Amino acid sequence: MRELSIVVATADRDRRVRGLIPRLVSEKDAAAIELILIEYGSRVSRAVPQTRFALTTTRASTTAPVEALNEGIGLARGRICLFIDDDVLPEAGLIDEHLELHRGGPEAIVVGRRVLDPGGRDWYLREIARTHDARHEALERGDRVLGGEDWLAGSLSVPRSALVSAGGFVAEAGDFAAVELAYRLRDAGLRHVYAPRARCHETESMTPVRAVSAAERNGRGAIALSRIRPTVRAELLDFNDPPGYGIAARRGLLATNVPARSVLALADLLAPRAPTSGLASFVSSYAYWHGVRAHTTSDEWTRLTCGTSILMYHAVAPREAPARRFIVPRGKLDRQLRALRWLRRTPISLEQYISDRMAHRLPPARSVVITFDDGYLDNLELATPALTRRAVPATVFVVTGYVGGMNSWDTEGELADRPLMSWQGVAELQRSGIGVGAHTRSHRPLPSLDLETRRAELAGSKADLEHQLGVTVRAFAFPYGLGAADADCVAGVAEAGFDAACTVFPGRNTEATPLLGLRRTEVYGTDSILRFAQAVLLGDAQAVWRRRRGSLHRQT
């Protein structure tokens, strides 16, 4: 059996592959290697390529490049298939480096390195070449793992048997067919291996406009791939990455559909006076998201980039009682629930949010989740009628060791000695359609507990609720929000069997937000309707109007 089949698909053999073929060299026995050249375009080639390897040239039965590659796999007889793009020039050593990395060890999918022109005098090309090199150096050091565009490196190799059993490339993944294959084979158990010495250069010289178009194509590829493999969404389509003020600017420019080339032209004007690395990263990420936006509906776009806000309340007081931080008067709660409609929000239950996330579905556009902490009796008597009247779902986090008693974990403050629901009340709450989550047994901060006590608090509160209510309890809320950033505490929550946990870190929840670290913003009983709107729209009640009395998270 041959050792290696090199597969090159091309639409223009005379022009593109002429330079590539003489560069395919190896120190191995030439008889161990074959070259398969598949043409899929309308051009007919006249020249016969000169190579030391056994050569098969054929015309594909299709004009689609991905299908042509699959036909190449069908013709291949080597143990390993090496795919080389027709628009690159490989360095000597590429073939041997690929072969070397398949030797020994479990099966792998191996990707080489595309070398970008250092950019010369253009600031944008210089910056993207620098970022590209830094990303590859991080790969080589092992500081990051392969993902997304790394798989578009010009050369890729896979054991043929793994390719055949995986069914080859998928046409629907378009420009990201190689990326899709890499993720699919990883799920099938293959290792991802980076081959830094399998280097390719681009044949056409790069221009800033070409670079911007490539970024747009990558955005389009990422969205196409996410439709086939929704699990990649969190990694490839995180709108808040990179974080910072650029996000709002990007969103604004995208809303008016400013072409990526115009953003590049604008950046050209700013470049002499601004730090070029930030500017270049803005242009590239703008182009990427412009590519995504062009291939999504407006509903899908909102679901993908806006995320879900989760609000946190505590207690509710009779209609026009004075408002306190932790106590919202019923009249105000009514007005806030009414406001959800004119803010065009879709209230969903925490259960639905968790289910959507676990199934890698995007939650509904403009969704908002309402939660109450501690399980006060007024949640049943005052909040539940207000919620059910408007069909707004909610979840109440119950402290199971105090059910039927009162808040005696606080010795002072607004909530001290406040009555809590009985088990009968919790069951009634659940019958009214309000969800129930766990909030430990005794409301002690998780980081202060030894391992055994923490386990008893977490698993115990879940078991108490499940025993009393006969349902599976999936959600947890950290008492005082403490422990949410502590890896041991979070691991404890997972170990207790919870699917999701709410923190008190503000912000909207997207696919990139860990389910055990859901962001949540507190609605103060004293908040104005404008601040409530801010909490709902931005997932952060303090995003714009920052100063708020008593904003220490002393008690949650």
Ligand SMILES: [Zn+2]
């Ligand atoms: Zn609490």
